[in-house]
Amino acid sequence: MSINRRTFLKSSAGSLGIALLPASFKASVASDGFLEIIAGPSQQKLYSEDAPQSDLWSYNDSTPGPEIRVKRGDRVKVRLVNKLEEATSIHWHGIRIANDMDGVSGLTQKAVEPGATFEYDFIVPDAGTYWYHAHNRSWNQVSRGLYGALIVEGDTTDFDTEHDRTLILDDWRLDETGKFDTASLGSLMDWSHGGRLGNWLTVNGQSQPNYTLNANEPYRLRLINTSNARVLELDTKQLGAKILAYDGQGLPTATELSYQPLLLGSAQRVDLLVVPKPGIPMQLDEVSGGQAFSIASFEILEKSDSTSANPAPGKSELAMPALISNELPEPDLENARVFTLDMTGGAMGQTGDITYKGKKLEGMDFRDTGQVWAFNGIANLADAPFFSVQRNDTIVLNTVNNTAFLHAMHIHGHHFRILERSGSDVDEGQPWRDTFLIGPEQTTKIAFVADNPGKWLLHCHMLEHAAAGMNTWFEISA
């Protein structure tokens, strides 16, 4: 039997009416103030109720792991306990963090061996929607389920937890029985093409959950794409949604998206503002399969009290919560240091020369090393950084995608502005982001202030692409 979304859809039609109550940060804090996050094997159903359990790797026994919810300026203390069979580390995606807490095995810390622990202790400078995930052999560990949400509330937030919902979207490859497919992990075919693409989508680790919302009340829906490689295509029009934030950083006003569908690449986040209308059920549709596939549905309740049944005009305006605004350093474009990132390799593209660990690859080397992509001709981390700059220099990065594939490029430790992109109006308005999409043969120009000293990673967040070469680093002197 070949599996596609439609065959799965038929057999999992029932909705369960699951309440969305994430495990809270405070629940598992140890007496020394550290939240314990245990990475270990777990079992979970990813598909229908009658499908078998999948063997996953999770934080604190469930995927996603506990939602960490804090306030801007808070200190986050997490003790990672490694009960996996391989070394691991945790990266705090999108947080402008001290370099030694960034969690990149092999660059900012040693990977934490099985049985060992590591203490993360850092301040969160910005409000917004972030996430945490394994950062050692990420193509393996993240695809098995090692991730969770990190939500930073602003100083004033009018969205109470009832109106502030996190929806973690993940793309899984399941086998014929509906179980997570471990056998195909590490396939060089995936590595050299579009990455590990799945055949089933979950929301908060559940199959097609059904949530309950109240009519006429504004909600912030925080969407996080934790897929290894899938660029989600979401029909936000059908939800009547406006965009509040990209990658944690708020837009100046709630903005109508001028194109459809909304593209959400691996690791990207979007905060949506949704005000449900009475009597009209909503669903979140993903359309990349060529037809709409409903990944979550929302039942809309009309409150029985008279004020809600007959809301005064403008009531939802009055209740509209504050927008996120963070203070990010504005790039000084006149005095920028300009670099070019030439992306090459992969199937069906110009391979060019690829150097890996100081040696030019030829013949069987590509297969033997698994290195098939390159940034400026170099696969993976070389001893020398891509560039070294002084603290507070403005960096302009011209990214040129000379491959036949779409990529989701991520910079650690900084948010950047998208200045220009060819052939696309995605990201209009020069928003701040930490991950940007770049299509085949496209160019994108970004800028940021290198204000955070240390060694930082820059990679494609399609995790197979990163593992297969689309991974480099730069250095900012103190």
Ligand code: C2O
């Ligand atoms: Cu989500 Cu290297 O990161």
Ligand code: CU
């Ligand atoms: Cu890529």
